[in-house]
Amino acid sequence: MADTKRMQTVAGIILVFILFLTGPFILPVYWTMILTEILIMGLLAMSFNLLFGYTGLLSFGQAGFFGVGAYATALFLSKGGNSLFVSLVAALGAGAVAALVIGFLCVRRDEIYFAMITLGFGMMLYTVAHNWLSLTGGSDGLPLLNVPALNLLGREFSLFDPNVMYLFVLTVTALCIFFLWRVVRSPFGLMLTAIRENKQRLAFVGAGVQHLRLAAFVIAGALAGMAGGLFCLFNAMATPDILHWGFSSRPVLMTVLGGSGIFFGPLFGAAIFFGLEQLITSMTENWMIFLGIILVPVVIFFPHGILGTLMDWMRTRTKRAP
């Protein structure tokens, strides 16, 4: 029985992936670009959810690692680097290293203190990006003058083509999400949920809770960095505003909307976030008000988020069915 359920889940995931694949062939370019952004921000939100939903750590600095990744890609490509692959490895590595250093200082603290320290480091990173003119171009950002073409089977595809960009981002995010999927289902993943559930009991069965947290923080930082690298390629530039703590609230909102602790919740939340933004900004400029109006009842009435609630609902339906 558990196995058929598993097969259903896997089948569902493959179906959604195929739907995503068909995107650029049926959607107008504008929506393909929105979808690209959903994937990138969804990946960022999923990295946040590894900390928040699974490990029980509220990180307000996830945009910091996203930004560090974006600048790593931008710096590599603007200083003469000419490999797409290396530019993204740089983003991943920069996110991981930044998370290792910052994480070392904040995993000792809990709850609100942890959140405040990550927020503080996020602010510091923003200020560095904003004020270190010679390296980052300050508030103007760092434009990419050249984005290497994607080389596949001897043919070159330009990432300036939105459809190519979309399929490229889809591939990279799918790989990252598959990696995350493995992580949460591994013995290490069980340790993370155990931290969330009861870190005292965990320490009293022999776990070094801080080391486990640090490992989670580094993985989340690396994936956020990767998302940042993709974002940089997508916009053909890195700008300091993506390091701003206001930007960090986005993955938080997306995760809460979709469902924290639900694997695909944050990606779903990202889709809702951008979908609503498009829908509402076409009618009024104050879309944040509407976001708030939607968010409050979601938090109050659907603590598992929208995707989580849908899943609960489906589960009770299949249970009742003969």
Place this chain on the structure above:
Amino acid sequence: MSETPILQIENLGHSYGRYLVIRDISLAVAPGELTALIGPNGAGKTTFYNAVSGHFRPTRGRVHFNGRDITGVPAHKLVPMGLLRSFQITNIFPNLTVMENILVPLVLHHRKGFAFLPSLRRKKKLYREAEEVLDKVGILSSAYRLANELPYGDKRLVEMAIVLARNPKLVMLDEPTAGMNPEETERMIHLIKELATRFGTTFFLTEHDMKVVFSVASMIYVLHQGVLLAQGDKEAIRANTAVREAYLGGSARD
């Protein structure tokens, strides 16, 4: 007492701020000997446990485990040496299944806490070991229920199973029957005795229920207002006038 004690405490004292809660406690737990620390509410039993099990460093005294000085060593480092404990207020992973509750210590026992790529589900050996542990304490039939949904007594058994999964040498139980109904208490007593005789695990428990202590423990220490008042087997404790006055009152006469 020719054997070296598994746990040896010398002049242990602890104060919260300026408030000295326990002082000058010296005692020993012999391997295999079911030992109990009893005392009325607020005597300092939990404080003593916390100081010994690595919850915090005692302000005074030494703790030796298997001949090794472990004073102030944090809990997660004591566990691999074989020192495990339970808590007075049930301490489990509430929103995980019972099975997962036991897999957590087993993963750590096999040093797989950082294995982030292999699938946990494929680790059939861990599942089998978990089933064995659950079977030992008698809650195997609840393996796939959420720990939180179990009746109170079963939750306490989950915590016992969590502790046993690490294959401990010494298990310190802080009031294992607290809050249990007579039936659950009976089951817990029976379990402790059985584990002690069949698997040779050494148990050290605190209690304030005299009946429980007299029925399981062969060595008893009495704590009163932070100091040890008496020690010995149950006859010695029953006969001790100081203990009677301080703690047993009239109930010990029959």
